[in-house]
Amino acid sequence: MSTGGLLPSVSFSSSSSSPPSSSRLRSSLDNVLNNLHRTAKSPRRAIPILVVISVLGVLGFGWKEGKLSEVHSTLFRPSPIPTLSLPPLPPPPPPPELLNLAVSVQLDLASQPLPLKTSTRDRLSAWATAPGGRGDDVEGGEITIEQMRLQNVLTCENVWPSHSFALEKEHKQVWEEFDTTKAHFHRTRLIEKLASREALGEVDAYGEGRGIVFTAGDGVSLSRVVYTLRMLRKVYNSTLPAQIYHFPSEKPPSDSVLVKEAHELGAELVEAVGTTKDLTRGKNYHLKAIAIVQCPWREVLYLDSDNIPTRDPEYMFEAEPYKRLRAMFWPDYWKTAHHNPIWAIMGVRCRNEWEMEAGQILIDKKYHMDAMLLSQHMLEDWPFFFAFSDGDKDIFRFAFLALRKRWAVPGRYLGVGAPPEGRSHSFCGLTMMQYDHLGAPLFVHYNLLKQAQEGTVHEGFSWGRTKRFPLFLAAKHDSQQPNSTLFIEKMRTSAQDVEDLDFEDDFGRERGFGDVDCDMLADSDDEGHARAPATEEVRRRAATERGSRAFFHCDEPGLCCVNTRYDDPRPTDLRQGESSLGIMWDEGDSNMEVHPWTDDPLLKGFEESLYGLGFVPGGQL
Template sequence: MLGSVLRPYLPARRDRIYLPLVVLACVLFLLYLQPNRPSYGYPLSRAIVHQEGATSDGLITSASLAQLALPRFDKLLKSRILDYDSSLALESIRCPHTHLQSNRDQLANEGEHVWPTMTVRQLQDARDKVIERVKERFGWSVREDAGKSASELDEMLGTSGRGLVFTAGNKDTTSRLLTSLRILRKRHGCTLPVEIFAYPSEMQALRDVKTSIDELGGVTWREAQSVRADGAWKSFGIKGDAIARSSFSEVLYLDSDNVPLVDPTFLFDSPTYQKHGIVLWPDFNRDSAANPVWRLLSHPCSPEAAWQAESGQLLVDKRARGGLNLVALEVARAMMEEEAFWFRLSGGDKDTFRFAFFLLSLPYSMAPLYPSALGGPRLGRPYRGHTFCGHTMLQHGLDGSREWDLLRKQGKVADDFVPDRLGEARDFVPPPPLFVHANVLKHTGYALKRGATFKTVKRPRDARLAPHAAAARASWFGSLRHAAAPALESIRQAGLPTQGICVDVWDAAAVDGAGEKVEDAPAGAYEAGEVEVSAWEDEWGGLARGFEEMYYDEGGVAGAW
């Protein structure tokens, strides 16, 4: 009966061999359209079942952690590493345009001269060395049941709850840290305990600055164990050491030149953070399809996964997912200890955290907005059409509606302030700016003074790292198919070699802008297009009002290296 009803709709018998393929294609298409599809995909061959929630209420033992971590190591070690040409051909299909948003210096140096020469054997050795070092750190090298004792593992996981972690350095670096801590304690009322990691020689040399920090209260100094690399201009490895070895089980790490706009304690209760127990913040650039990290870690490139991370702030729960987040931190730490290799892929410590989660096939949460560039109008003559000099990476929050409500209750913004929503994504509220990461001010600020430092913000009008889920699904149908282009696809960023270093962002596709290849564009060309230029203190309901005065009043400086 059923066969007679369906017969008119079935293909001829000779064509039915193709029916299973058609059905399979339909199933895959429907799976793709599912609204809860993860933002950061992982190869199905390496997918490992894990709990959705990040919280770990049960007891974590060396054996339980080994059962979670070692199968992930084994799967990666058994995966095939492609040669350079094969990988580039494949990843260029998955990430066809990411090179346009990649770091230009990295592409011109490593991308052209180093990445093509990395052999399969070199990549295998680098991967094996990191995994073996992490196994040694947990005591799993001989056998998995011979790991750390309960007390040793508990210390690694952290026993002191939530806290802020910083790293010190020379006097200039630690003076910037003092400014950030003064603002957190005196202006924002932040009471989170603080740990500062430094080398013994640094602690002895800091003296008065260290005394001023100690007077703020709730600060513990910890001795760094990382080894300074010979000839390195900066001790990048100390950051991985500090985060992994902190006594806090939940860490908000901040660079010394990073000043929060408000007390950031509420981030620990963020739904975005609690989903995976790890939040990374995006950098301006993406990784290109040519980066060997995709072949090394058997992780497919995608426009979302290609966003580089910026580690001026990092939020992590080491006990989350049965302790796997701690394992990821130790992987990142091991990568930093081999910086001669890994920093060729990441351009410093920052992306080793992201690579570590790739290595373990663990999803992570990424803050949802592209960073804004904060600075001021260029002094003197424009440089190739650029009339803006950015020196600060302005990073945003995680959960817009929740965070704006908190800021209104705290009196940080006007009661009647309502943030703009983005186009058709009416249920997406852009989070507020939270971190003033003045990472270039020490290079740029020699001509800057109070009243002329934090003046202008440049940011994309739609700063979402990926299109809104509903818009992305709708874009497959009808007229929206061409209208819903991937967010930020035409946004470019570069450091400009003038007045020290200046950071600028622009819309390369703007009709009246500079275009992709125009070098001597007229003044103001890089301000055209889908990039907003606005006065810093007039934005976000007054959240930033008075920041510059506060910064300088609490000892902030411009230009000190």
């Protein structure tokens, strides 16, 4: 295929334990990847020319339709520091005189997505030549970690209230001592591994058909999978085949009651090949990527053992955004800090977006097996990469960004599921509520409920309400009822062309409700303009949900909960004036709603059905 001006593919061999120079990296990866682009010009010559042309374009015309980075406008506009009362305060944004426009342009160009059908070798080429980890012999010199962090403040200055302070504190020394030499070493190591597997044909071994994949080793986690299977088969009549992966050391006895029932419910227990359990760790996250890679299906719905759908999820394989991008991820409560060294390894600018919650993954391996293999390598090297990711959840997102991929997101931001009113002194969220592409509840991920002390939750006091953003945030003084069925259908049909379900990559097209991807929300400004264009309803969502703030609290012994509040996400000295979208920036819960499960046809019978099938919150049968 045509590379559309991509830099030459790059790769390297594993003959040396030390990271190769950029020049050797480029020449040797060409050999590994079938001598790709032998006639292409040296990227070390191409980059300065590309930068000069891009700088002229930026200064003269700005980015096309304002959809990409706001380099041009931000360089000459002050970027105030937020004054929220959450320690520690973020670093001040860099003054314009410290910013290098050429560096900014390089970083923005390197951060752009590649078309869906781009080959793995071309993706590796783009990654290897991206700023931050190219090596010290780059013509003109590699940018420093400090330069990259200064650039990242442009897009992520307001990320700090939602990033994991605990992760940063635990790995403070690693973050502080990180430099571009280390970024080059770890980037190069990952490129080598994926290039080797691509050369062996493993990227094309994606299987066929569709299925559900679980991971469960001990009896408790296996019992939770059985609860989910009971709901899928006995309540929803789902016929999707299922497999449950485990480490060799966790193989259950053949006469296990759980194994027998799992088989009766149409699930096969599978021993993961080529991996072992790390007995020093409570959780072994790398099994998740291995299970997705090794399962026989091309299209996979992965589910954590404590995650139960609200209906047969098979229809999601036909969802518009999934069919367009062939991958769908769901959001978490947190964001990635601008000074996290992972951005240098990936060679992309910091993205002001919600991190990934990996309790559910929808993936087409024909298009994304390379990202799954890359995720597998990163998870197997967890002692290093978990310094930058809180567990496995964001490893998949980082792999997608490294390979310049994009993914679909649900039609509504994550909700917080809680017991009925009166169960505790305050709103006690024990469940992550995840939604489908149209904003309807789809996954009940009870990750905190399963940890509650025995007897604190039971039937009638497990679920009853959800705190969430309304599906459509009404503008001030808008008389239209925003959540009516008629209004929702009108917005859906006007926002997208339902016939456009092929694999075309029109990143400049304005899409809307029912077909939202990550770039339509990432790096949103106060008017909802993000990395990709979107209709007004999605823009209002993008601008508003930046103000969601999650926090933990323990109401009573044995019951620790999560709750959310709404903070005005705008810098303090830019809070004057009305929004052109009519956004209500009032702090507190004014932009959120508490939705009773009794009013939702997908949820009102969920708890009764689940407990009726023998559910025990802790997982014991």
